[in-house]
Amino acid sequence: MSAPATVTSAATRPRAVAREVPAGRRPGWWGMVLTLVTDVAAFAALLAAYFYVRFVTTGADWPPGDIADPKLLKAWIMTALLVTSSAPLVFADLGIKKGRRGRLLVGVGLTLLLGAAFLYVQYSEYTEKLTTEFTPQTNAYGSLFFVITGFHGLHVVLGVLTMLVVFVAGATGRITRKHHAVVRIAGLYWHTVGAVWVFIFASLYLAAQL
Amino acid sequence: MTTLEERKAAEAAVGEQLEPIWEESGGLRGWFTTVDHKKIGRRYMVTAGLFFTVAGLEAVVMRTQLARAQLDVVSPDLYNQLFTLHGTTMIFFFATPMLFGFGNYLFPLMLGARDMAFPRLNAFGYWAFASAGLLMTSSLLFGAAPNGGWFAYVPLNEEQYLPGAGMDVYSLGLLLLGISTTVGGINFIVTALTMRAPGMSLNRVPVFVWALVVTSFMVVFALPPLNVANLMLFLDRRYGFHFFDPSAGGDPILWQHLFWLFGHPDVYIIVLPALGIVSAIVPTFSRRPIAAYPLIVLATIGTGVISFGVWVHHMFATGLPQLSLSFFSAASLIVTIPSGIQYFSWLMTIVLGRLVVRTPMLWILGFLVVFVAGGVTGVMFAVVPFDQQTTDSYFIVAHFHYVLFGGAVFPIVAGIYYWFGKFTGRMLSEKLGRWSFWLVFVGFNATFFPMHVVGLLGMPRRNYTYQSGLGWDGLNLVETIGAYVLTVGLALTLFNIARALRSGPAAPENPWGGDTLEWATASPPQDYNFPVVPTVHSLHPMWDEKTLATMVRDEDDPERTLTDGKQALRTSDLDGVPEHVVELPEETVVPLVTAGGLFVATLALVLGAPVVAASGGLLTVVGLVVWHWPRAARQEAQEAQEAQA
Ligand code: HEM
Numbered sequence: 001m002s003a004p005a006t007v008t009s010a011a012t013r014p015r016a017v018a019r020e021v022p023a024g025r026r027p028g029w030w031g032m033v034l035t036l037v038t039d040v041a042a043f044a045a046l047l048a049a050y051f052y053v054r055f056v057t058t059g060a061d062w063p064p065g066d067i068a069d070p071k072l073l074k075a076w077i078m079t080a081l082l083v084t085s086s087a088p089l090v091f092a093d094l095g096i097k098k099g100r101r102g103r104l105l106v107g108v109g110l111t112l113l114l115g116a117a118f119l120y121v122q123y124s125e126y127t128e129k130l131t132t133e134f135t136p137q138t139n140a141y142g143s144l145f146f147v148i149t150g151f152h153g154l155h156v157v158l159g160v161l162t163m164l165v166v167f168v169a170g171a172t173g174r175i176t177r178k179h180h181a182v183v184r185i186a187g188l189y190w191h192t193v194g195a196v197w198v199f200i201f202a203s204l205y206l207a208a209q210l
Numbered sequence: 211m212t213t214l215e216e217r218k219a220a221e222a223a224v225g226e227q228l229e230p231i232w233e234e235s236g237g238l239r240g241w242f243t244t245v246d247h248k249k250i251g252r253r254y255m256v257t258a259g260l261f262f263t264v265a266g267l268e269a270v271v272m273r274t275q276l277a278r279a280q281l282d283v284v285s286p287d288l289y290n291q292l293f294t295l296h297g298t299t300m301i302f303f304f305a306t307p308m309l310f311g312f313g314n315y316l317f318p319l320m321l322g323a324r325d326m327a328f329p330r331l332n333a334f335g336y337w338a339f340a341s342a343g344l345l346m347t348s349s350l351l352f353g354a355a356p357n358g359g360w361f362a363y364v365p366l367n368e369e370q371y372l373p374g375a376g377m378d379v380y381s382l383g384l385l386l387l388g389i390s391t392t393v394g395g396i397n398f399i400v401t402a403l404t405m406r407a408p409g410m411s412l413n414r415v416p417v418f419v420w421a422l423v424v425t426s427f428m429v430v431f432a433l434p435p436l437n438v439a440n441l442m443l444f445l446d447r448r449y450g451f452h453f454f455d456p457s458a459g460g461d462p463i464l465w466q467h468l469f470w471l472f473g474h475p476d477v478y479i480i481v482l483p484a485l486g487i488v489s490a491i492v493p494t495f496s497r498r499p500i501a502a503y504p505l506i507v508l509a510t511i512g513t514g515v516i517s518f519g520v521w522v523h524h525m526f527a528t529g530l531p532q533l534s535l536s537f538f539s540a541a542s543l544i545v546t547i548p549s550g551i552q553y554f555s556w557l558m559t560i561v562l563g564r565l566v567v568r569t570p571m572l573w574i575l576g577f578l579v580v581f582v583a584g585g586v587t588g589v590m591f592a593v594v595p596f597d598q599q600t601t602d603s604y605f606i607v608a609h610f611h612y613v614l615f616g617g618a619v620f621p622i623v624a625g626i627y628y629w630f631g632k633f634t635g636r637m638l639s640e641k642l643g644r645w646s647f648w649l650v651f652v653g654f655n656a657t658f659f660p661m662h663v664v665g666l667l668g669m670p671r672r673n674y675t676y677q678s679g680l681g682w683d684g685l686n687l688v689e690t691i692g693a694y695v696l697t698v699g700l701a702l703t704l705f706n707i708a709r710a711l712r713s714g715p716a717a718p719e720n721p722w723g724g725d726t727l728e729w730a731t732a733s734p735p736q737d738y739n740f741p742v743v744p745t746v747h748s749l750h751p752m753w754d755e756k757t758l759a760t761m762v763r764d765e766d767d768p769e770r771t772l773t774d775g776k777q778a779l780r781t782s783d784l785d786g787v788p789e790h791v792v793e794l795p796e797e798t799v800v801p802l803v804t805a806g807g808l809f810v811a812t813l814a815l816v817l818g819a820p821v822v823a824a825s826g827g828l829l830t831v832v833g834l835v836v837w838h839w840p841r842a843a844r845q846e847a848q849e850a851q852e853a854q855a
Contacts, residue, residue: 025404026780026792027327027328027400027401027404027405027780027792030327030399030400030403030404031327031328031331031396031397031400034396034399034400034430035396037430037431038392038396038430038431038433038434039434041430041431041434041435042434042437042438044434045434045435045438045439045468045471046438049438049442049453049464049468052461052464052467053453053459053460053461053464056461057456057459057460057461057464058459064459136445136449136451137449137450137451137452138452138458139452139458139459139460140452140453140455140458140459140460140461141459142452143442143445143446143451143452143453143460144453147441147442147445147451158831161831161835165835165838165839169839169840174839174840174841175840179840182838182840
């Protein structure tokens with residue numbers, strides 16, 4: 001019941017001739033998208049827990065007890081740093097697509113520095129809070145505050161590490177016009193971590209003033 | 211039955227070229243480095259089977275303790291560990307990983323692909339699962355097993371009420387497993403989305419694949435709340451945080467919200483892929499295509515969506531107190547609608563077809579009987595007063611074993627009998643299979659049916675003993691005898707497997723005349739699955755005339771033989787149109803190291819050594835960097851140099 005083998009040379013088939021550079025998204029791109037979906041769901045669960053404890057468990061007095069409303073200056077700076085840091089990454093991504101390695105390195109390097117600056121400000125905010133205001137062991141508010149911001153901070157640490165890897169790979173010629181998926185995928189991660197911060201900032205800092 | 215001439219011809223044409231590309235190292239080294247979905251899938255199944263055996267034996271000990279009133283087989287404290295570990299292992303370390311094992315083995319075969327989309331991630335997922343399970347199971351040996359019930363309610367499970375390492379093993383073990391399950395789910399989704407054989411448009415995807423994809427989407431959304439909850443529990447217990455502590459502004463109900471936000475969908479996470487197995491087996495032994503394919507797919511998707519909606523509805527409509535309503539009740543109520551659709555589709559397939567009862571089908575018929583009984587008691591819980599009368603009694607225990615044992619174990623065993631020939635190249639004995647089935651079926655009902663009655667008579671669950679003279683004695687003895695019969699029945703299948711591996715008859719390619727693509731491969735399949743990637747022409751590629759013929763037609767087409775390297779075909783998401791070739795990774799030890807780092811971190815945290823834990827985490831990070839280090843461009847540069855020279 002086997003059909004006779006066709007003898008047309010594969011290279012002359014219209015499909016082979018007409019085909020071009022990759023059209024669909026790479027599997028790795030989808031993998032990152034789904035990872036981020038589940039990751040964002042984790043942040044959503046954390047923020048839901050925060051609002052639950054604030055509105056259902058605690059009620060009017062928020063932050064509870066003698067804890068003052070969170071100060072905003074450093075948080076605004078952090079927000080500004082993280083939001084701006086996405087721009088050079090887009091610049092890098094568009095650059096390497098045209099094969100411009102210089103643009104890749106400058107862009108990724110800038111993002112890396114802005115991310116590190118974010119972490120530095122967060123570190124100084126933590127020290128201040130831990131020594132003069134409250135710790136995670138003070139009460140449920142403290143636990144929620146540090147776990148949510150800490151979990152996010154961990155994401156930024158991983159993001160900065162990723163940028164470092166991309167930078168080194170780019171500098172040693174491993175990212176090229178043809179092979180640059182890694183920049184796009186790392187970018188997805190970075191932009192999402194930035195967007196999540198905006199929600200955290202709005203919930204934990206801005207909304208806490210109300 | 212059938213020998214596949216087309217496969218032989220395709221094999222003869224390109225097998226020799228593919229063989230060296232796809233071959234992996236053997237021996238110990240290969241054991242640690244493999245990225246082959248078939249080996250990993252088999253490993254998943256064996257490991258999950260091991261955990262099932264241990265958890266089953268724990269149940270036998272419990273039943274022995276409960277055979278008569280006031281026995282002294284185990285201490286109350288050990289009994290607490292036994293039922294907690296039994297429930298936790300069965301739910302988390304047996305059911306889902308076993309079904310993921312089937313999925314890992316069968317996905318690429320059913321889809322006509324050469325491997326999963328992320329082979330290394332697959333290996334990583336296995337190692338994380340195995341080490342988490344090892345941690346959890348072995349904790350019993352150290353008297354440090356979880357002992358606060360499988361859903362770990364606070365405040366009972368806070369440090370001051372349950373000191374010791376038990377619940378830390380629980381929270382951290384489940385976190386590690388959660389990572390494994392999540393990456394496994396992502397791998398299934400991306401594989402089904404991008405790696406299907408040419409021509410396999412979405413309406414030609416087998417129901418089993420659909421089921422596991424829906425399950426995976428549920429995993430992606432449902433596991434984060436559980437992981438967050440477990441993180442909080444651990445921090446509360448070990449580092450004095452206050453998430454669930456009302457005296458410092460925390461809230462015990464928060465645990466229940468987060469846990470059931472996961473737990474509600476989890477019933478379907480367990481049952482859906484098992485129902486997918488049913489949908490794969492029923493048509494084969496009814497000798498006709500599955501009835502109402504589009505409906506069964508929509509019902510599967512519907513189940514996934516509804517399972518989250520139900521929980522939200524709980525929240526908005528009723529606020530807190532209603533959450534005391536057992537989640538199994540509402541879950542079972544809702545599952546009846548889409549499950550009903552699936553159920554009638556199987557019945558119609560059987561009625562309209564010509565039923566052939568071989569062993570796999572026998573287990574499916576057993577499933578159909580048991581599962582419907584679980585459904586009936588499930589509907590009874592919808593009546594809230596009834597629910598409140600029976601909550602925390604043995605009626606509940608009876609009910610969820612009908613759903614979980616009936617809904618997962620029967621289909622899983624059916625699947626083992628059905629695909630064993632493909633997995634191993636050997637056929638299981640039909641006769642032993644039938645004996646095993648009847649023993650399990652009778653034993654199962656003898657164990658769990660009387661639990662409905664003692665439950666209604668007021669016997670509470672989770673008690674290590676009971677008083678004589680309450681009308682419970684006789685029924686409890688029947689249950690225990692039933693549990694022994696059940697054990698013998700399952701042991702017979704184990705014996706059957708051992709015997710077949712040693713001396714079973716060789717399996718043909720398609721022993722049952724099945725309709726999906728896994729039957730187009732050798733038994734067991736070659737490392738590369740398909741010498742020539744087939745072009746799919748219908749939902750039943752083995753039953754149409756054209757699909758197999760394409761394996762011969764395309765044997766000279768480099769885009770179907772892919773002999774240039776370890777390659778697979780990326781096809782379009784919706785229609786399965788070929789787009790480009792993707793390179794697959796070689797075998798590597800990196801996934802093992804990456805997962806090993808996580809395991810070290812977990813163990814160290816349980817033992818209270820944060821510095822060691824941090825170095826474990828560091829190892830994982832290093833593993834991830836090596837893993838993702840871009841290599842393609844390097845090759846490109848080399849090729850360019852060679853071309854110049
Ligand atoms: C192998 C045959 C099995 C036997 C003889 C058995 C027996 C039992 C018994 C006697 C209990 C009640 C303990 C108590 O409340 O004091 C129990 C609890 C439980 N079983 Fe099974 N079981 C079996 C299989 C399974 C399977 C396959 C699953 C799930 C896939 C499962 C899931 C559970 C769960 C979740 C609990 C509740 C644990 C808790 O209360 O925390 N069991 N089992």
